[in-house]
Amino acid sequence: MVSSSLRIHELCKHYGDFVALAPTSLDVAKGEFLTLLGPSGSGKTTMLSLIAGLAHPDAGRILIDDTDVTHSPAYARDIGVVFQNYALFPHMTIEDNIAFPLKMRKVADAEARRRTAEALETVHLPHVAKRYPRELSGGQQQRIALARCIVYRPAIILMDEPLGALDKKLRDQMQLEIKRIHRELGTTIVYVTHDQEEAMTMSDRICLMNAGAIEQLGTPQDLYFRPRSVFVADFLGESNLLSATVRGVDGQGLDIVLTAQAAASRAVGNGSRFAAGEPIKVMVRPQNLVVAEAGGGQLSGRIMDVMISGSLTRLYIAPETAGLPQLVAAHPTRSGSAPYEIGQRLSLGWHAADAVAIHDGGI
Amino acid sequence: MGAPLVLLLVLFLVYPVGQLLLLSVYGDNGFTLAPYRQLFASSVYLDVLLITLKISLATTLVCVVAGYPIAYLISVVGKERKATLLFWVLLSFWTSFLVRAFAWIVLLGRNGVINKTLISLGIISSPASLLYNFGSVLVGMVNALLPLAVLTMLSVMENIDRTLPRAAATLGARPGMAFWKIYFPLSLPGVAAAGIMVFVTAIGFFIVPALLGGRRETMITQLIIDQVQQTMNWGFAGAISVLLLVVVLVVFAAYDRLLGLSTMTGASAPRNAAPSRLSGPVQKAGDALLALLGAISDRILLLLPSRRRDRNPDQAGMGLQAFVWTMLLIISAPTILMIPLSFGTGGLNWPPQGFTLHWYETVLNSPLWTQAVLRSLLVGIGTGVLAMLIGTPAAFLLVRSEIPGKAAWLAFILSPIVVPRMIIAVGLFYVFAQMGLVGSAVGLVLGHTVVAVPYVVMTMMAVLRNYDTRLDHAAQSLGARPFATLRYVTFPILGAGMMSSFLFAFATSFDELTIALFATGGLNATLPKQFWDEVTLQVSPAIAAVSTCLFVFMGLLIFVAERLRRRAAAR
Ligand SMILES: Nc1ncnc2c1ncn2[C@@H]1O[C@H](COP(=O)(O)OP(=O)(O)OP(=O)(O)O)[C@@H](O)[C@H]1O
Ligand SMILES: [Mg+2]
Numbered sequence: 001m002v003s004s005s006l007r008i009h010e011l012c013k014h015y016g017d018f019v020a021l022a023p024t025s026l027d028v029a030k031g032e033f034l035t036l037l038g039p040s041g042s043g044k045t046t047m048l049s050l051i052a053g054l055a056h057p058d059a060g061r062i063l064i065d066d067t068d069v070t071h072s073p074a075y076a077r078d079i080g081v082v083f084q085n086y087a088l089f090p091h092m093t094i095e096d097n098i099a100f101p102l103k104m105r106k107v108a109d110a111e112a113r114r115r116t117a118e119a120l121e122t123v124h125l126p127h128v129a130k131r132y133p134r135e136l137s138g139g140q141q142q143r144i145a146l147a148r149c150i151v152y153r154p155a156i157i158l159m160d161e162p163l164g165a166l167d168k169k170l171r172d173q174m175q176l177e178i179k180r181i182h183r184e185l186g187t188t189i190v191y192v193t194h195d196q197e198e199a200m201t202m203s204d205r206i207c208l209m210n211a212g213a214i215e216q217l218g219t220p221q222d223l224y225f226r227p228r229s230v231f232v233a234d235f236l237g238e239s240n241l242l243s244a245t246v247r248g249v250d251g252q253g254l255d256i257v258l259t260a261q262a263a264a265s266r267a268v269g270n271g272s273r274f275a276a277g278e279p280i281k282v283m284v285r286p287q288n289l290v291v292a293e294a295g296g297g298q299l300s301g302r303i304m305d306v307m308i309s310g311s312l313t314r315l316y317i318a319p320e321t322a323g324l325p326q327l328v329a330a331h332p333t334r335s336g337s338a339p340y341e342i343g344q345r346l347s348l349g350w351h352a353a354d355a356v357a358i359h360d361g362g363i
Numbered sequence: 364m365g366a367p368l369v370l371l372l373v374l375f376l377v378y379p380v381g382q383l384l385l386l387s388v389y390g391d392n393g394f395t396l397a398p399y400r401q402l403f404a405s406s407v408y409l410d411v412l413l414i415t416l417k418i419s420l421a422t423t424l425v426c427v428v429a430g431y432p433i434a435y436l437i438s439v440v441g442k443e444r445k446a447t448l449l450f451w452v453l454l455s456f457w458t459s460f461l462v463r464a465f466a467w468i469v470l471l472g473r474n475g476v477i478n479k480t481l482i483s484l485g486i487i488s489s490p491a492s493l494l495y496n497f498g499s500v501l502v503g504m505v506n507a508l509l510p511l512a513v514l515t516m517l518s519v520m521e522n523i524d525r526t527l528p529r530a531a532a533t534l535g536a537r538p539g540m541a542f543w544k545i546y547f548p549l550s551l552p553g554v555a556a557a558g559i560m561v562f563v564t565a566i567g568f569f570i571v572p573a574l575l576g577g578r579r580e581t582m583i584t585q586l587i588i589d590q591v592q593q594t595m596n597w598g599f600a601g602a603i604s605v606l607l608l609v610v611v612l613v614v615f616a617a618y619d620r621l622l623g624l625s626t627m628t629g630a631s632a633p634r635n636a637a638p639s640r641l642s643g644p645v646q647k648a649g650d651a652l653l654a655l656l657g658a659i660s661d662r663i664l665l666l667l668p669s670r671r672r673d674r675n676p677d678q679a680g681m682g683l684q685a686f687v688w689t690m691l692l693i694i695s696a697p698t699i700l701m702i703p704l705s706f707g708t709g710g711l712n713w714p715p716q717g718f719t720l721h722w723y724e725t726v727l728n729s730p731l732w733t734q735a736v737l738r739s740l741l742v743g744i745g746t747g748v749l750a751m752l753i754g755t756p757a758a759f760l761l762v763r764s765e766i767p768g769k770a771a772w773l774a775f776i777l778s779p780i781v782v783p784r785m786i787i788a789v790g791l792f793y794v795f796a797q798m799g800l801v802g803s804a805v806g807l808v809l810g811h812t813v814v815a816v817p818y819v820v821m822t823m824m825a826v827l828r829n830y831d832t833r834l835d836h837a838a839q840s841l842g843a844r845p846f847a848t849l850r851y852v853t854f855p856i857l858g859a860g861m862m863s864s865f866l867f868a869f870a871t872s873f874d875e876l877t878i879a880l881f882a883t884g885g886l887n888a889t890l891p892k893q894f895w896d897e898v899t900l901q902v903s904p905a906i907a908a909v910s911t912c913l914f915v916f917m918g919l920l921i922f923v924a925e926r927l928r929r930r931a932a933a934r
């Protein structure tokens with residue numbers, strides 16, 4: 001089982017005056033599945049190209065297993081790349097495509113044939129060996145691209161939105177397949193997507209990028225439940241964000257006052273330091289917003305809209321207190337319960353442990 | 364809608380060429396094979412054919428080999444550098460063959476730049492004779508056809524997915540291997556298309572061998588000219604035409620067998636290119652050869668200082684750039700050197716001396732030249748208008764509706780490009796003589812339209828394919844009547860594309876010599892014909908003055924056309 005660690009140190013890249021990647025450092029452990037997540041143009045592809053050696057950094061270093069490869073050419077890095085558009089060679093059969101990296105490594109013919117067949121087995125497509133790439137469907141091409149990458153057991157695999165072009169069902173299937181291959185081979189994988197759900201389900205850690213820099217790096221749970229910034233809270237899943245001020249900080253959490261309501265309540269921190277008097281945002285995820293018949297709870301409001309999306313029921317609620325944004329609450333859909341009515345009054349509340357304090361980034 | 368085009372091609376392509384071919388077997392006394400007996404009686408004519416093939420092959424080889432790096436560089440550099448490089452290729456492409464050939468006469472002459480420079484450097488002591496030999500013909504031919512080769516290959520290279528060589532690099536291929544095993548095979552359709560375009564054009568060439576070659580570099584089309592102009596031996600001219608046509612058709616047939624004609628338009632993106640028809644052992648040998656080339660290139664690259672190997676993968680190598688600019692300089696410089704000479708008092712000797720407008724005055728005061736300019740403008744505009752009127756509806760038909768046998772129709776419409784121009788010209792001359800159209804502007808416009816209309820149809824088809832018809836429907840649903848739709852929506856969007864195909868047709872006519880060669884003369888000569896008559900008579904600075912004017916005029920035209928094209932593309 002080959003697998004390497006990857007270390008990026010103060011790597012940066014400009015295009016003219018434009019900073020595509022601000023000086024960035026990142027460590028990926030051996031065998032880890034790390035996802036680069038971020039909005040379009042945030043520098044994900046730039047980062048991958050630098051790691052793969054397809055673009056040259058302006059400064060910084062890249063180390064694979066503590067060997068400096070910053071200036072090594074792409075062909076010498078032992079990194080596999082699965083390109084967004086697959087980049088299968090149109091003039092070669094599937095077999096030849098997969099055997100190409102083996103040929104480049106001067107693997108003997110018989111051995112190359114054996115490993116090619118094996119790779120085709122792994123992606124469940126042994127019957128397409130003699131075809132040309134254009135004779136395959138998008139999902140099949142995708143799997144061949146994957147096979148071409150795993151056949152030579154690169155120490156690190158980079159994938160740039162490999163599932164971007166597939167429909168929902170095929171995506172789900174391929175996600176499982178990639179996870180399975182990752183488990184079986186134990187290869188280090190750096191994966192790019194801008195689909196937050198995909199990132200959450202697949203990754204050991206997520207590196208959320210914004211405007212050419214890392215916004216937050218951590219496990220999916222970290223990012224989801226303890227976002228360091230309003231941007232992270234907003235980007236990963238739905239969230240309710242309420243303005244508040246810190247009153248005091250103790251071992252268990254924070255005493256806060258909601259700005260709109262002047263009522264004291266509690267919140268938990270997100271791992272960073274808060275000071276008394278500091279303006280913050282309090283984040284409550286929709287599923288943690290508890291709705292009840294009017295009366296009690298921290299707030300009350302009226303239902304503006306109800307959306308039932310299969311497993312979840314979402315309520316969009318306008319608080320009666322002035323100065324609060326529209327809130328969203330979600331709970332599993334129950335059949336046979338009394339239907340909600342637009343305009344109905346409800347009270348809203350949350351557990352202190354579900355209210356997360358975030359530094360106010362001014363959004 | 365396609366009827367006018369079909370009528371035009373039947374009347375002024377099929378009929379005249381058919382007539383000419385018929386004349387070779389049907390003389391005054393009925394059926395005869397005499398012209399063919401004459402053709403094969405001695406080895407004279409076959410020798411000419413061999414020389415023609417030799418020159419054409421050499422030209423093709425040099426054009427493809429030298430053009431490949433140029434097209435490659437243009438396809439990989441950034442937008443602005445690309446525009447610059449492309450401008451020089453296009454300028455050369457559009458500068459009249461006559462002007463370019465004439466420039467080489469001056470350049471290679473006894474007192475030309477090259478001899479003078481070599482003497483002043485002390486490399487030779489007396490002027491070498493550089494003209495009227497195989498070398499000078501080859502230089503002229505390559506200069507004439509290199510831009511065509513570059514543009515043809517470029518159309519394929521631009522469609523090659525840039526991530527493929529990068530993917531190869533991540534899979535462990537060194538640069539040489541990535542090029543030879545991935546990029547090169549994908550660019551082969553372009554190479555093949557360029558090869559056949561150059562070869563077929565070269566076979567039908569006469570300007571360059573006539574101006575730059577000696578007697579031993581006579582090409583087959585020159586024989587046809589002699590037969591028509593000197594002996595009026597139609598039967599024999601027909602027989603030589605048949606020979607020429609057979610050679611061209613054999614070349615096309617061989618090409619089709621090997622690679623398939625569909626690759627010829629260069630339009631077929633490599634992604635859906637048919638797998639090569641070369642089977643089994645040939646393919647294996649080809650693979651092995653490419654792998655070997657890759658390995659060798661990589662060995663060579665390893666010898667270079669390591670700083671070079673580690674350079675930014677986004678940048679093209681210095682060696683490549685130097686080569687490309689040298690080639691562009693070689694094909695542009697001769698024409699540009701005409702400019703100082705045309706203002707000089709020292710004749711066409713290098714270096715230019717003094718400053719005078721005398722030669723320009725001579726040209727302006729000569730009714731022969733002024734008439735020729737007027738006539739060429741008239742015929743050019745007429746050709747542009749007629750080709751648009753006939754070609755646009757046909758393009759509409761081919762793009763918008765499903766007609767049976769589309770491919771065959773397209774082949775028919777493109778046939779004026781395939782049939783050697785000389786055969787069309789001689790046939791037209793014969794037919795025009797019967798109709799009393801020789802020397803008339805109408806005859807010229809008709810003839811030029813036949814050769815320009817395929818380009819118009821192709822350009823307009825490309826333009827129309829990119830046009831979203833839903834815009835028309837949207838306009839109509841918003842209350843625009845058909846005419847208003849045309850005026851406010853369709854035309855403003857298609858306008859730039861139409862203008863550039865008009866310019867294309869105009870330029871084709873403006874530079875056309877073959878048809879004008881027979882059909883005009885004296886005061887009703889077109890500009891290229893007048894140029895030709897002068898240049899075959901004597902090489903004078905007045906011609907340098909005309910060349911300069913033509914060069915500047917064409918430069919402006921390309922500039923305008925490029926602007927229009929880009930405006931159209933920006934939408
Ligand atoms: N070759 C280039 N020249 C100039 N700017 C570039 C170049 N490549 C990328 N950029 C810019 O750098 C920024 C980051 O690009 P990058 O491709 O890394 O984004 P991304 O995060 O992969 O986005 P997406 O999700 O859309 O793929 C973008 O604003 C892009 O416009
Ligand atoms: Mg990207």
